[in-house]
Amino acid sequence: MTLSVTGLTKVYGAGDTAVRALDGVSVTFGQGRFTAIMGPSGSGKSTLMHCAAGLDTVTGGSVLLNDQDLTKLSDTALTRLRRTRIGFVFQSFNLLPTLTAKQNILLPLELAGAKPDPRWMTTVIDTLGLADRLGHVPSQLSGGQQQRVACARAMLPRPDVIFADEPTGNLDSRTGHELLEFLRRSVRELGQTIVMVTHDPHAAAYADRVVLLADGRIVDDIENPTADAVLGRLRTLGV
């Protein structure tokens, strides 16, 4: 699997009020790697993620997932692709309130009309410690549990890549670290590719690599980051 973004440009609005959220971003997310995207607020992190995940249209450039250009696909084709090849974890969980945890987890696969691999399912559920919570609806779960359900939902179809936009933003630090620990394990042990947007240098330290954005451009790329190193670089950007 390779996901590479080339010359990506995204302009919101037109004329005087036009905002250039992304300005020629090129980056490749490698197989089995945990990449964090960081940068000041408004630097274009979410926009980059949305465009790379085929959730939003681009103004220019291309997004290649295994040599397939996502920017050229129709809405329906993109939607089908998202079902099994791309996973999402959102800051505010975004579980379906009417479905149980298990139904939520199975939703993307069912939409694709596929059956889950039972062994993989057991692995994911056990790793996330959700076995005794499967019959509950989201309102009966804590925030951390809800986010773990969201992770399981993203993992189960074994997508090519999982995008996570500030997944720990709504969690306390202990629960947040547990989640990050799980994400790192799924990369190390299960070979999952993850791209995560975060504001927290400690969260970024769980990743293999940090890409720094500012004003819609990539300004830095750090391998094997530590919290201090990241913090230092961010300071130089004036955050």
Place this chain on the structure above:
Amino acid sequence: MWRFTFASLTKHARRLVATTMAVVLGVGFTAGTLIFGDTAQAGFDETFARTAKNVDVVVLAGDHPLTAEQLRAVSGVGDVDHAEGRMAASLPMLGSSGRPLLNNGRSGYAVSVAEDESLRGFDLDGHAPAAGEALLDLETAAHEHLSIGQRIQVLDKSGAIQSYTISGLVDFGVSKKYSGLSVVGLPQAEITRLTGESGLEEIVVRARPGTDQNELAQRVRSALADGVTVKTGAQRRTDLANEATSVATQFTFILLIFGVISLVVAIFVIYNTFAILLAQRVRETALLRCIGATRRQIFGATLLESAAIGLIGGAFGVLAGIGISYGLPLLLNNALHSGVPDHPVVVRAAPVLIGLTLGVVATMAAAAIPALRATRTRPLAALRDVPSAATTSRRSKVVRAIVALAAGAVGVFITVRGGQTDDSETATFIVVGGGVVVFLGVLAASPLFIGRLTALVGLPAGRLAGPPGRVAVANARRNPGRTAVTTASLMIGVGLMAMFSMLLGSIKETAKDQLSSHYPADYMVAAVRDGKTGEPGRIPMAYADQLKGHKELATVATIRSAKANVDGKVLHLGAIDHPELLPQLPGGLTDGAIVVDDKQPDPNLPSLRTLAAADTTIPGAGRFDGIVTWSQLEKLAGPGDGSLVLVKAASGVSPVESREILDRVGLAYPLTVVNSVADLSSGLETAVNGLLGLFAGLLGTTVLISLFGIANTLSLSVIERTRESATLRALGLTRGQLRGMLLAEALLMGLVGALVGIVFGLVYAPLVLQAALRDVVPVIVTPWDWLAGLVLLAAAASCLAAVLPARRAARGAIVAAMADR
């Protein structure tokens, strides 16, 4: 708070469109009915009062017709400028087929045309008839496609055909007297020549200018003997207008019932809108409370908002009502031949004010409970996330169940009592009342069962459509209260439609059953009834004898009715020359014996042997005090002709063949009408279908309002679930699937509402029928075709209601929707 109300109104304007539409329709129907009532009233007034135009004094005949001497006496009274006698006599007119034109077996009228133009009781298009000319009423002319200059034929008292050229057309409007009958206008002398009658119906008087009507009436009264009524022209016009009122109010009353039903449905929709809107606005409301708004202010602001909507909806409703008032006469005249006269629409202040008031009051009443609930919002709620699924406490569920059970029990009790009541009219009324109470119970209970029912009905959706189907079912279930109120409005409309279709269908089948089991013959040849008196005429014996000569006709039975004095009692007796034909006389009848009416006390006749007490009804002739043999009746009442001939075709003879024989023989006897049992059935069919169409049309508004309700609930839910929809899209739900999901949700609500309504209709229609038809065993038919049609209609319409919300939901970009909070 004013500014806040205004801001929230304009901000949520789009969310309130469907609600306002519900108000518009509910008010529109009611206001339209009232406006139509005023218009019809004006029209009836005009046509009814027309006969008394220019009349200063009128003399009305009592038991006996007025005479020429009386006319002369009136003419001789001082200050009488001119007096004119008006005549009306029976005069059968022949249609294009050469048979008399009949309405309900009755032939038509001849009326005299006054020489004095201003004292004619009608407006004339054309000129007064000269020799060989006649006037004709508009309705008959239209029906027979006749116009001025064409020829018409009438039958004089000897049965000879007389022809006239039409010199003018007359509009009698809805005059009860002539309704549906042919009316020919002729000079008085010509009527006397044709019919042999010379008596006058009324004498109308024009006074000299400056004469007091009351004084003149007094003088006319003293110039005449007793036994006549003398009225002033003004009195007469008031009387006629009062007669008109009773005709007009009949229609308006029935229409108003439907108006009220649609208003009730509109209230459901309004209630639901406010309940949803305020639930969505909990944070906003809580924020207002945080910054110091009192409960009273919150309540006031919501009520103010509802009043504004009510006023706007009411205003548009009145406008819609004016439009509806144009359509109602068409609907009524087509379905019922109600003969509502054409009249320019009359818009009085009352319907406008009532419409506006209803709009405001209904909307405010509907919004009151949600508004009250909003005042209970705690300021703290502003800080919490809003729970997306409503949770109902156990206690409120128990309370609801108790209320529903109590209402159900009371309703069942009332219904049972109604079923035991003897008088069928009272019984029907009580059963319907019980039905209303039970229905209220069902409505109260519906939030408790609607979820499970939705799941059941939605089972195939989950199977067929996979996760989107299952999510749709779950969404439809997630706010049982909301779904219940949404479907309740549809329940009412569809339930009533189902009930009416079953009632009318069963009445039709019952009548057909009565026809086939009680009509021992294939044909019933009746003598034409007198246009004026309604008395049956005579059928010459030669007619029956001629029929008997045809071997294709197995039985030709003549029936005669006569009053006879038996043992000092005057009895209305019937005789039949083939007693074995009547089902109630399987063993026949012998001279000296009588079958008496089982509904009346035993007449105890020493001179006649009572054979049996039975139903003495003879089809086409009505019920008798007793039935005897032909020769027995001749002994009692003297010789005479029959008035009815029953004919049974021989086996193997086709209906076409037998009918042809009857028509051929009948040519020489114009004053007979051949009715076949098949004709009667098909006539019944048409009448019932007309009624069904009318009710469907009237209930259509109700169903339309409930569809606005579905669209409304759905679009508000869509707004509420923007983020959820976006999540689903992100996870791989295509646009089409999202649209389909919302259509499925609407479909579910529509189906559940329709099903509950239909079940209710199916349970209650037979009960009402049994209460209403006491004398006969009703044949209860379930109109599956109609019911299936209703379900399909509800399904299609609710999908239609979902189209706009679904499109709106699917249109949005995923990312933007996800950010929406």
